[in-house]
Amino acid sequence: MKTEVAVIEGTDNDRKLIERAGSILKQGGLVAFPTETVYGLGGDALNRESSRKIYEAKGRPSDNPLIVHIADMEMLGAIADDVPEAAKTLASKYWPGPLTMILKKSAKVPYETTGGLETVAVRMPAHPAALSLIRAAGGYVAAPSANTSGKPSPTMARFVKEDMDGRIDMILDGGMVGIGLESTIVDLTENIPMILRPGYITKEMLEDTLKMQVSLDRSILQGNSIQAPRAPGMKYRHYAPKGALTIIAGEEKKVAALINERSEEMRKRGEKVGVIGTEQTTALYRADSVKSAGNRNDEETVARELYRILREFDEEEVTVIYSEAFEETGFGQAIMNRLLKAAGHHIEYIE
DSSP: OOOEEEEOOSSTHHHHHHHHHHHHHHTTOOEEEOOSSSOEEEEETTOHHHHHHHHHHHTOOTTSOOEEEOSSGGGHHHHEEEOOHHHHHHHHHHOSSSEEEEEEEOTTSOHHHHTTOSEEEEEOOOOHHHHHHHHHTTSOEEOOBSSOTTSOOOSSHHHHHHHHTTTSSEEEEOOSOSSOSOOEEEEOSSSSOEEEEOOSSOHHHHHHHHTSOOEEOTTTTSOOOSSOOSSTTSSSOOSOOSSEEEEEESOHHHHHHHHHHHHHHHHHTTOOEEEEEOTTTGGGOOSSEEEEOSOTTOHHHHHHHHHHHHHHHHHTTOOEEEEEOOOSSTHHHHHHHHHHHHTTTOEEEOO
16 A cells, blocks of 8 residues: 655645545545644544554554544534533533543444444544544544554654555645644543543643542553553553653652663663753753753643654664653643653652
């Protein structure tokens, strides 16, 4: 299969490209496209064969649910049997945007899309090209991140091409994404909403909007559960670079000293060492490749750069990686969730 790469340029030609991409999806093909979070790998959410193709292209376990993307609120009722008031409240506040809601699925959604579950994950992305594509495809697009399963999610089309070239029909290149981390996932099938994956929409934001308690799945900042995943990204190792990643948490100067000590040891063993720091700390490190994830006081910059850095370490053939830790509150919780999964939950704390 030859994978076409089509650049979205903000011209009249974009409409023709998106219509052609939508036609590919209607015919059961796969198209990667930009969202405000990361690039998604799209297929017809109501076509069980399309969902199978997504799993095959990604090398993704078939019990890992796919997110169904919609472009209009009126489409929700056809795929969800019960849309609670909490879902309507959150949709009015955060859709289009980086929020995925878990609802009870209708018979219209095949089990191949939901990973065998009786629930469906739904979101409405904020990227204009994504919304146009969803409408051109018929209204329901299943789309996990457009990467090989387990690798860092792609924030640029060139990273999609690295993983998906020859596996999918088309890549819509919309440049670098805005947020850089996947959407928040909240389960609304029980009395108390539960966050299954943290993201840009934080626990505090959800509670403020719903005027009620929102709980956190305890696996978010812990090791993987042995149970089947209830939402994308819960069970399996994700976001991982090729190099072995360790997170070091503690006071800034102590963290830098330990990372430099470890880096020197690894380099003597012939390893190529990479370090993830911030604008405030990169000058403290000595390694083969030191990268800044942005400003520690601006979590949005860190989120936007994290996956790019992990991908670049792969390109540089870095074999050992050390990263600073980040605050586990607010949006920082999402950053730490991704880092911990990338590191296989290998974190060391300095007293």
